[in-house]
Amino acid sequence: ILNVEQSPQSLHVQEGDSTNFTCSFPSSNFYALHWYRWETAKSPEALFVMTLNGDEKKKGRISATLNTKEGYSYLYIKGSQPEDSATYLCASKTSYDKVIFGPGTSLSVIP
């Protein structure tokens, strides 16, 4: 069984602060890395899907990087807003088609 780890477990930031989270995953049998945002009472939605070492993706104020050789990914949020409050899940897809999730990082943005 793979272990996907995330840190920190939870984070409270002031509106306007920038923040980042870490996801670590086994680099063996790696195929793709997913980031999802899960807001309360909604379903998780994909933010980014990355496959190549060195990949960097950006969507508005949110960006992510991927290092497949050392097995980590960072998610950055620039100028956090209250609507960014959610749980951010990282998941690793293996080459044998298994998708394993980390425990998530819970973000609260205080107005």
Added chain:
Amino acid sequence: EAGVAQSPRYKIIEKRQSVAFWCNPISGHATLYWYQQILGQGPKLLIQFQNNGVVDDSQLPKDRFSAERLKGVDSTLKIQPAKLEDSAVYLCASSLGGRVNTGELFFGEGSRLTVL
């Protein structure tokens, strides 16, 4: 495009009772997943189907949990008898599937189970 449909959204039962959850994936998605998410933890894979075949059910507690995906479309997950520790959100997700696909998952809204 219709999303992943799940029902019921909420269910409260007493221990030793049974419960069933239903999921209808996005049309054309070959892979269907059931995850269990306990408060404070990440989603844990219970079972993965590719069309109507089981790909992985290694973490499914088979003495009390069962799942099927008839005709490779919608799926049901059953718990009988339920235990207190089964209280969780049960997430259904689907994807296009296949080893060469990046595997982005599309989730339903989840079924929240409370066992008293």
